[in-house]
Amino acid sequence: MTTTEALRELLPEGRVFDDPDVLAAHSRDRATFCPAGTPAALVRARSTEDVSAVLRWANEHGVAVVPQGARSGLSGAGNALDGCVLLSLEKMDAIIGIDPEEQVAVVQPGVINGALAAAVAERGLFYPPDPGSRSISTIGGNVSTNAGGMCCVKYGVTGDFVRGLEVVLADGRVMRTGRRTAKGVAGYDLTRLMVGAEGTLGVVTEVTLSLRPASAQPLTAVAFFPELADSARTVSGFLAEGHRPSVLEFMDASSVKAVQQIADLGFPEGMAAMLLVQSDLGDAAPAELAAFEKVATAMGAAEVVVSDSVAEGEMLMQARRLVGDAHEKLGKALLIDDVCVPRRRLEEMVTGLKRVEAEHRVQVLCAGHAGDGNMHPVVAFDESDADETARAHQAFDAIMALGLELGGTITGEHGVGQLKRDWLGRELDEAGLSTSHAIKRALDPNDILNPGRVLPEAS
Template sequence: MLIDDLRRDLPADRLVQDPDVIAGYLHDDAEWAPHGKPAVVVRPRTAEEVRSVVRACVRHRVPLVTRGAGTGLSGGANAVDGGVVLSTELMSAIREINPMERLAVVEPGVVNDDLRAACAEHDLWYPPDPASAPWSTIGGNVATNAGGLCCVKYGVTRDYVLGLQVVTGTGELVRLGRRTAKGVAGYDLAGLMVGSEGTLGVITEVTVKLRPLRDPEHTVAGYFSSVVDAGRAVAAVADAGLTPSALELVDRHCLAAVDRWKNMGLAVDADVVLLGRTDTPGAAGEQEAERMLDCFHRGGATWAARSTDQEEADALFAARRLAYPALERLGPVLTEDVCVPKAVVPEMLARIEATANRHDTLIANIAHAGDGNLHPLLITPPGDDAARERAQAAFHDIIADALDLGGTVTGEHGVGLLKRDGLAAELEPAVLGMHRAVKAALDPHGILNPGKVIPD
């Protein structure tokens, strides 16, 4: 029996079989994605313990789902019937922060914001900043190749992963990647693990690249009377050759929800707010902020200004980060994550608006607008099945529109369960075949997060 093996190989307190406790490990934050009932939850403390878990799963051919904080939005961490859920929550040590090599070595359960804070003490910066940064873990960020607000200038998690320690699908504990600044010794298997959503290996340690702490940012805020106008301002910023350090779109549904929750006194006398930032130092930064402001005006802003009040600017960005949990309080939220070429951001936003009308569905919008990564949030009243069906139809239309405009079905949340059909629509059959071949090569027993990512 699997359980006997786990009891033999792990200290007793690593196993969770109490159904009430297991209930907290059944699924991630993706509404409407199905989940199963696991046989057991394990919370290992070491890579060796993770290896024991994987080996037990290999011996008994039992599915293994790895999860960090469960903040994922695609169902990638959802439990499988009769399987094992492996939570990395007890592997939360920051092992090394090395200013000279500009790298950090962390266990997978380290919370993103905790790493950021620890780096700041050394005047260093770990850029990837998903909105879930206060809760999500580096292991989960790596597994989903998480993005965030500063990606528009600084790239995504993939761009910061130097090396990984991983337990493979055959139960081997291996090191992939490197600690040096450069290296091309063999295939980029560390890179292949990034974004593979627990289907190719279980991450037990992460080595990330760091940057020096950056200069304070200038903030530009703009109010618009439609998402399409705001989209035009975004396209204008790209067209002007600017490189903002953030360019976020938040609509009034989101601002109102945050305000009702946190009472932040946010101005919501606009349909859409666009928040731009630049961290270019000195006079060049001042100039960039002015040029961004000009783009906002050209996009049709009803009001726009450079923020002189740092607290006010921070409050607006905090509201952006809180938009998702704030909306969740109002009812089930189905989160989209399409990414389209910058030139078609206005067109895509217009299509989302048309989709909302066509399906009589409330769609709030937040977006990492600067890189065309849009998060329409489909909100339904709790218990209204008809509304839910309409929202599902809207969800599919948005995916189809994104593909039609040359975009992708997932910019940063991952495929998980919610985007498997989308993946099949986006990728050629031969490319799906390559996915299956790689999966079979590295997880020959098919135990690692089966049913996720790759369509049947």
């Protein structure tokens, strides 16, 4: 019996797909240059019972299962493996409940981040985690990568908002973790163990999220710097004064230029970097932005624009949000990195990228969540040129090496997946790696849950 036949016996009608075109369309997330195999079947789960049935069967038969949300991930954790079952959670997309009094939402994993944010906003609430993919990515995917975004500098990452989960374990059993209450310390933190595990320890089928009261509409300022290092020093200098902006983003000259080509925002010419800051402090927002202006000017900004209009601020934010599209429009192949460094090392990070660019003779663009020290350097290269492609991969690696050297991490929010699993072996120490492997073996002894992702080969 084939995998498809076996799954069709187990599951209600309309769940199992094996049309080659459908499978091919579901075989990759958005990571570039990550190998993808040929899946045996795609299951579109519609209930926890569906997920449970698939895992129980896969565990008994030693078949790999790759959980998928919107396949918007950037690390290859959603890519197919040869002969695997692709387990899509996209159709489990119900917002089960929003509780304004308790400030909690309960959702299925396939809910789109932006849809949830909009639904809670209608109730006067705020779900802060806002990955760049928010209009397409799912909460389940956000949980599985512990996704970040622009609001994290003030409000924290996805994991900070996850109170509890329903998770299907490798053998198909259903586990509830965490709590519905504001606090709780009953037993090991299985919730946080699942957050960011990229589907290698269990499949998330329900998420209980903390919400916040709505914040005030933010005001926005942008600063332009002739010198790259000055922009980095402004970030650490401003935050060290004790300010907590709701957004603090960085764009280098190449990124600003790329954005200007798809939306002319009239930004000044000849600048090396731009910072974008928002304050959602309401009446106190102008003072926070004035403090930013003061620091930026002292550090060497050539121009600082403080907007007193929410609409104009939204337009400036749009410039930042367009960076991904703008990079893609360059018509080159892209390798997107995700290093995060201590803020005071940002200066060395951004200037170091220039060295990487020169040394490996490939273009390196950079934008990122400067307030968190989380940068997304992008190596752009001509894929038809084998030598340039090789140099691009070297540059990509050099960026991670630089991040580690500066006391940082290889991934601030995109996850390890397949793309960086060997690099995880360089970031963790031997005890951390072997503990991680021990946990994986304990929870998934037959190694069916997204095998080969996150953890490097055991030594």
